[in-house]
Amino acid sequence: xxxxxxxxxxxxxxxxxxxxxxxxxxxxxxxxxxxxxxxxxxxxxxxxxxxxxxxxxxxxxxxxxxxxxxxxxxxxxxxxxxxxxxxxxxxxxxxxxxxxxxxxxxxxxxxxxxxxxxxxxxxxxxxxxxxxxxxxxxxxxxxxxxxxxxxxxxxxxxxxxxxxxxxxxxxxxxxxxxxxxxxxxxxxxxxxxxxxxxxxxxxxxxxxxxxxxxxxxxxxxxxxxxxxxxxxxxxxxxxxxxxxxxxxxxxxxxxxxxxxxxxxxxxxxxxxxxxxxxxxxxxxxxxxxxxxxxxxxxxxxxxxxxxxxxxxxxxxxxxxxxxxxxxxxxxxxxxxxxxxxxxxxxxxxxxxxxxxxxxxxxxxxxxxxxxxxxxxxxxxxxxxxxxxxxxxxxxxxxxxxxxxxxxxxxxxxxxxxxxxxxxxxxxxxxxxxxxxxxxxxxxxxxxxxxxxxxxxxxxxxxxxxxxxxxxxxxxxxxxxxxxxxxxxxxxxxxxxxxxxxxxxxxxxxxxxxxxxxxxxxxxxxxxxxxxxxxxxxxxxxxxxxxxxxxxxxxxxxxxxxxxxxxxxxxxxxxxxxxxxxxxxxxxxxxxxxxxxxxxxxxxxxxxxxxxxxxxxxxxxxxxxxxxxx
Amino acid sequence: xxxxxxxxxxxxxxxxxxxxxxxxxxxxxxxxxxxxxxxxxxxxxxxxxxxxxxxxxxxxxxxxxxxxxxxxxxxxxxxxxxxxxxxxxxxxxxxxxxxxxxxxxxxxxxxxxxxxxxxxxxxxxxxxxxxxxxxxxxxxxxxxxxxxxxxxxxxxxxxxxxxxxxxxxxxxxxxxxxxxxxxxxxxxxxxxxxxxxxxxxxxxxxxxxxxxxxxxxxxxxxxxxxxxxxxxxxxxxxxxxxxxxxxxxxxxxxxxxxxxxxxxxxxxxxxxxxxxxxxxxxxxxxxxxxxxxxxxxxxxxxxxxxxxxxxxxxxxxxxxxxxxxx
Numbered sequence: 001x002x003x004x005x006x007x008x009x010x011x012x013x014x015x016x017x018x019x020x021x022x023x024x025x026x027x028x029x030x031x032x033x034x035x036x037x038x039x040x041x042x043x044x045x046x047x048x049x050x051x052x053x054x055x056x057x058x059x060x061x062x063x064x065x066x067x068x069x070x071x072x073x074x075x076x077x078x079x080x081x082x083x084x085x086x087x088x089x090x091x092x093x094x095x096x097x098x099x100x101x102x103x104x105x106x107x108x109x110x111x112x113x114x115x116x117x118x119x120x121x122x123x124x125x126x127x128x129x130x131x132x133x134x135x136x137x138x139x140x141x142x143x144x145x146x147x148x149x150x151x152x153x154x155x156x157x158x159x160x161x162x163x164x165x166x167x168x169x170x171x172x173x174x175x176x177x178x179x180x181x182x183x184x185x186x187x188x189x190x191x192x193x194x195x196x197x198x199x200x201x202x203x204x205x206x207x208x209x210x211x212x213x214x215x216x217x218x219x220x221x222x223x224x225x226x227x228x229x230x231x232x233x234x235x236x237x238x239x240x241x242x243x244x245x246x247x248x249x250x251x252x253x254x255x256x257x258x259x260x261x262x263x264x265x266x267x268x269x270x271x272x273x274x275x276x277x278x279x280x281x282x283x284x285x286x287x288x289x290x291x292x293x294x295x296x297x298x299x300x301x302x303x304x305x306x307x308x309x310x311x312x313x314x315x316x317x318x319x320x321x322x323x324x325x326x327x328x329x330x331x332x333x334x335x336x337x338x339x340x341x342x343x344x345x346x347x348x349x350x351x352x353x354x355x356x357x358x359x360x361x362x363x364x365x366x367x368x369x370x371x372x373x374x375x376x377x378x379x380x381x382x383x384x385x386x387x388x389x390x391x392x393x394x395x396x397x398x399x400x401x402x403x404x405x406x407x408x409x410x411x412x413x414x415x416x417x418x419x420x421x422x423x424x425x426x427x428x429x430x431x432x433x434x435x436x437x438x439x440x441x442x443x444x445x446x447x448x449x450x451x452x453x454x455x456x457x458x459x460x461x462x463x464x465x466x467x468x469x470x471x472x473x474x475x476x477x478x479x480x481x482x483x484x485x486x487x488x489x490x491x492x493x494x495x496x497x498x499x500x501x502x503x504x505x506x507x508x509x510x511x512x513x514x515x516x517x518x519x520x521x522x523x524x525x526x527x528x529x530x531x532x533x534x535x536x537x538x539x540x541x542x543x544x545x546x547x548x549x550x551x552x553x554x555x556x557x558x559x560x561x562x563x564x565x566x567x568x569x570x571x572x573x574x575x576x577x578x579x580x581x582x583x584x585x586x587x588x589x590x591x592x593x594x595x596x597x598x599x600x601x602x603x604x605x606x607x608x609x610x611x612x613x614x615x616x617x618x619x620x621x622x623x624x625x626x627x628x629x
Numbered sequence: 630x631x632x633x634x635x636x637x638x639x640x641x642x643x644x645x646x647x648x649x650x651x652x653x654x655x656x657x658x659x660x661x662x663x664x665x666x667x668x669x670x671x672x673x674x675x676x677x678x679x680x681x682x683x684x685x686x687x688x689x690x691x692x693x694x695x696x697x698x699x700x701x702x703x704x705x706x707x708x709x710x711x712x713x714x715x716x717x718x719x720x721x722x723x724x725x726x727x728x729x730x731x732x733x734x735x736x737x738x739x740x741x742x743x744x745x746x747x748x749x750x751x752x753x754x755x756x757x758x759x760x761x762x763x764x765x766x767x768x769x770x771x772x773x774x775x776x777x778x779x780x781x782x783x784x785x786x787x788x789x790x791x792x793x794x795x796x797x798x799x800x801x802x803x804x805x806x807x808x809x810x811x812x813x814x815x816x817x818x819x820x821x822x823x824x825x826x827x828x829x830x831x832x833x834x835x836x837x838x839x840x841x842x843x844x845x846x847x848x849x850x851x852x853x854x855x856x857x858x859x860x861x862x863x864x865x866x867x868x869x870x871x872x873x874x875x876x877x878x879x880x881x882x883x884x885x886x887x888x889x890x891x892x893x894x895x896x897x898x899x900x901x902x903x904x905x906x907x908x909x910x911x912x913x914x915x916x917x918x919x920x921x922x923x924x925x926x927x928x929x930x931x932x933x934x935x936x937x938x939x940x941x942x943x944x945x946x947x948x949x950x951x952x953x954x955x
Contacts, residue, residue: 053948198942234948241945252939255932260723283935285927287722292748296715299708299745303719306706307686307727311719329709419940422933457704457720457727463682465653465698465705476654477699 012224020186020229025084027092028185030177031109032101033070034063034077037174042079043414044195045181049081050243050416051191053234055088056081057525058245059614060412061109062269062353071127071135076105080114083185085233089380089525091413091614095119097184099177101158102127103142110146114613118150120228122180124173125155154226156180161221165213175211179218186231189219240419246384246410247273250340253388254312255284256420258427259338261311263289263300268352269408270316270342277314294319298326302335306466307457309428310336310395312388317346317359320366327401328367329468334443334452334491336395336402338388343407345612354612355408357521358572360591363403364550370488372495374398375550377405379524382417383547384410389426396428398494399454405549407571409522409614436462442475443487450493495551502548504555509535509542512562514628517543518604519569520592523615527569530620537621539628549595557600565627567605568593569620574608650682651675651702663815663841664694664761668701670822671730671759674829675703685728688717690737693768694761694841697732711742714749714758721754721918728829729756735776736766739795750804752917753833757825760797760836761815763843764850771846778850797838798897798908802890808833808914810893811907814840814854820905823869827907833916840903854903861899863906879905 028045032038039060046058061078068075082092094116100106101124109115127139146153162169162176169176175196182192193212200207244252250273254262262281264274278288291297294315301311315323320341330337343359345351363375374394378384384406391402436455442464444452455462470478470487478484507516508528519527524545531543544559546552560566574590575582582588589597593606607623609615651672658664675685685703689695691710698705708716717731738746738760749758765783766772773783773790776797780789801810809831811824821839828835842851853859857878862871863885876882881902885892887910896904 047943051945051948237945237948239947242940242943243945244943248943252936255939256936258932261719263719280935280939282924284932285923285925287921289718289722289921291715292744295712296745296748299712299715300719300722303688303706303716304722305719306716307720307724309723325709326712416945419944420936422936424929427929427932457686457724458684460681460683463702463704465687465701465707467699467707468709469707 013227018227018229020231023230023232025082025086025088025092026097026185026230026232027080027082027095028097028099028181029061029078029080029095029109029114030099030181031061031076031078031105032174033075033105034066034068036077036101036170038078038099038101038177040199041174041178041181042081044178044199046079046081046414047243048182048187048192048195049083049185049232050241051195052187053237054232055084055086055235056243056415057088057091058082058414059091059409062412064351064353071102071104071138073104073108073111076108078105083232085235087235088415090529090617091409091526093616093618098122099181100124101173103139103146107142107146110149110151115151118152121146121151121153122156122177123153124158126157126159128155161217162214165217166210172210172214175214176218179215179220180222182215183219183222184226184228184230186229189216192219237416241416242419243414243416244381245412245414246378246381246406247342247412248276249381249384250314250388250404250406251276251280253385255280255286256385256422256426257389257392258309259312259388259392260286260309261289261301261304262286262314263291263297263304263311264314265291265294265297265319267294267316267319269344269411270314270319270340272411273314273340273342294322295326298323298339301337302326302330305330305335305337308431310338310392312338312340312392314340314342316342316344317362318349320359320362324366327373328369328371330401331367331371331373331491332468333466334399334454335466336399336454338391338395338402338404340388340404340406342411343405345610351612353408355522355571355614356610356612357405357407357523357570357591358610359405360520360549360572361594363405364595370492372491373400373550374402374495374498374548375405376402376548377521377546378410379521379545379547380417381410381413381415385417385420392428394498396454397451398498399452400491400494405521407522413522431456431458433458435460441473442466443471443473443490445473445487445490448493449497450490451497499551499553502551502553504553504559505544505546507542507544507559510540511542511559513540513542514563515539515541515565515567515624516560516563517541517567517569517620517624518546518592518596519543520546520549523569523571526615526617527620530617530624533617533621534624537625539624541624541628546592549592552599557602560596560600560602560604565605566602567607568596569615570606570608571610571615572608573610574606577605646676646679646682648672648676649702653700653702656700657696658693659845661842661844662693663763663839663843664697666815666818667732667759667761667821667839667841668697670818670825672701673822674825677826678829680728684726685730686717686720687730687732688713688720689732690734690742691768692734692736692766694732694734695737711737711740711745713737714742714745717756718749718752718754721756722921723923725755725918725922731756731758733758733760735760735762735764735774735797739775739797747800747804750801750834750836751806753806753808753914754918755833755916757828757835758837759825760838761841762797762838763841763847764794765843765847767843767846796897799894801836801838802894802897802909806914807836807909808911809835809907810838810909811836812838812840812903813905814851814860814903815842816855817860817905819875820869820871823871824907827869831910832912833914859903861896861902861904863896863904863908865907868907868910
């Protein structure tokens with residue numbers, strides 16, 4: 001007899017056989033071949049859970065190719081949904097339950113340490129007796145291997161059940177699986193139906209009806225056949241919230257900021273922000289321009305900014321590399337510009353769909369010469385919404401490029417936050433077309449702050465030629481040596497002036513102790529969760545999160561000085577302190593650590609990696625324990 | 630505010646702008662440089678069309694010719710090498726009230742910014758682009774250009790350029806959505822003025838290839854074109870109608886219909902004569918900035934509604950239980 005026969009057999013349950021287990025949180029993954037709709041099912045399940053009052057964080061599992069080979073370990077596509085009876089801030093540790101449409105996607109997740117050793121697995125069983133002997137063999141061998149583990153595997157006749165409703169079960173299995181999950185996690189079936197109506201609203205009743213049937217079938221099957229059921233109590237929601245991912249939040253933030261022009265070139269993982277913007281921007285008079293390349297996109301945005309309101313260009317790391325020369329120009333000619341960089345793994349083409357925070361130093365320093373710019377990093381999905389609004393204002397007030405560093409983790413991660421209330425002051429004022437006073441120059445740098453008012457085309461008496469050459473107050477090409485020195489000082493002073501408006505970030509936890517962990521960007525949630533857990537274990541550890549990386553607020557050095565050890569946790573490359581080949585003469589630090597060391601002359605250490613995955617809370621906890629033992 | 634609409638179309642006071650108002654700094658081009666003559670023609674056009682200086686923007690790249698905006702009394706944007714076109718497109722996209730002109734050299738247009746050139750033709754935005762083609766890199770001191778003739782000895786091709794040059798006219802006429810292509814030599818100011826004027830009045834992207842002398846590095850490059858018999862005057866009732874004097878001086882004429890793209894392409898390939906005039910014109914090509922033009926006045930209320938609609942699709946209503954999280 002095959003070993004697989006020994007696995008948990010699924011058979012109808014007798015009444016009362018099923019006990020509902022109360023849980024504080026669970027991590028669910030649903031994985032399939034690309035195009036089988038696991039992502040849609042995952043997102044819908046996340047939304048249903050959020051609407052039932054659970055804290056959620058969802059993140060997409062994305063293969064690098066559009067059509068990776070089917071049934072492959074690396075081609076798995078899907079969603080991870082972390083659900084809790086408390087506010088969830090990150091994707092968490094390993095999965096507790098995995099729905100897999102084939103055993104190879106499952107093996108891929110298992111072998112990359114993304115599943116708990118005793119996780120529950122719901123696996124499509126159609127491969128067991130597949131007509132192709134190769135596939136049949138692969139399935140049975142895969143299952144044999146997994147049967148040696150502690151996983152609780154249930155083989156589920158997903159397609160067989162779907163075939164009772166639709167002709168092509170490959171397109172519909174996802175909603176069947178959603179029904180199954182709704183049963184397992186005791187979700188309200190009507191809420192699930194509503195979510196399907198919302199998901200397929202554009203496609204109409206013809207698509208909605210069979211999908212609801214599939215949902216109900218999956219639900220009923222799980223009710224009758226699975227011997228377990230969970231409930232994760234609601235965390236409760238006091239105010240109205242919205243649930244969306246970081247790229248959608250960025251796009252909505254652009255609309256809310258009153259910016260009119262977004263120039264972009266398609267690049268993963270930033271493009272979905274522009275997709276969403278393309279859908280709605282026209283309703284507010286905006287335009288999304290897909291330029292011929294990244295350089296043109298930046299130049300187009302600079303042109304639009306020069307001629308009126310601040311514009312935005314949305315890209316990812318490789319695109320930012322290309323835009324470099326234009327950003328130098330924007331800094332030099334003092335043209336406001338918002339630059340969104342949804343970071344991915346680098347260098348070069350790197351890991352296009354994976355998370356990394358590797359572009360911090362690049363953002364600060366990538367232009368030749370000294371080109372001041374402001375760099376901010378949203379830490380939550382909510383930050384992604386407000387970042388463009390704030391960035392637009394700063395860019396116009398300080399006449400310089402403002403970078404927003406998001407990343408692949410925020411881009412596809414979904415998290416609810418309080419529904420924003422639109423404010424008139426978010427929006428840029430109309431173009432000033434009033435005459436320019438005779439004594440006003442294009443760069444009337446304020447002696448103390450370096451600030452000056454912008455003159456835009458159409459203002460009578462304001463004619464001047466803007467240039468990337470060193471220039472004087474009148475925007476005339478500088479031939480005297482002192483003009484360049486003077487103008488550079490003024491442009492630098494703007495950063496210093498902006499710095500004075502920043503508030504000192506708050507320490508999470510005790511204000512002094514053994515260890516301070518510093519992070520930036522999307523790692524806020526995971527770092528704080530790990531720090532809280534370590535504190536509960538009795539360790540003296542706190543954390544600090546920076547949202548403004550250039551310039552940095554005052555008071556940070558004083559915070560750092562209160563701790564015996566200070567280190568950053570980042571998703572970018574650094575040489576490991578454990579490797580004895582590295583010493584203080586050759587070790588390379590992670591992005592933020594290098595910045596902090598340089599600015600504060602404090603021995604800031606770092607712990608970072610480039611696995612291309614969100615950091616798991618327990619890996620930080622392990623690291624803290626190792627350091628403080 | 631001041632009764633302006635969002636496209637900034639405000640009525641300006643009646644003023645007469647003199648030629649001097651379109652002049653700015655004294656040009657620092659070499660004596661005899663063809664750029665001087667282009668500048669004069671353009672300033673004359675601005676005066677004759679009475680373009681409000683604050684509503685007129687000259688955008689350039691980097692190179693000798695790209696100093697152009699500094700010498701105009703209008704607004705100007707002296708940008709980046711090769712990037713004049715995308716900057717100009719960005720300027721125009723939300724400012725239909727501005728007249729936008731682009732001045733680029735052959736390095737800008739045909740080398741480092743080639744992609745932008747191709748796509749600018751395709752976008753067909755309302756602007757006039759002048760390619761000052763002297764077939765040599767001047768500002769960086771005598772390097773070969775993609776438009777340099779085969780065999781040209783320069784600092785980077787000491788034994789002569791091995792390759793045949795790119796032909797800006799042929800390339801432009803080969804791009805879909807092309808809508809206006811003209812050619813002139815800068816030593817023919819009257820023709821140049823007429824062509825820039827026709828380009829200005831064209832709806833869409835007007836590309837003017839200006840053959841321009843560089844007296845400093847290649848003083849004899851265009852000697853063969855200085856003879857009136859080297860010029861082929863393109864005349865047509867829908868094109869240029871030059872003066873009797875001009876037609877007497879330049880005796881080679883062709884009655885060329887600017888809507889004839891095939892003939893335009895043949896003319897562009899001509900080696901023996903320099904065709905001067907409008908090679909191609911088509912007013913019926915989609916104009917990108919018109920297509921993308923703001924459809925209506927947008928109020929804050931409308932912006933708020935768009936956001937509210939978006940939020941409502943992803944809304945979570947309050948739910949009891951737990952301690953609640955905001």
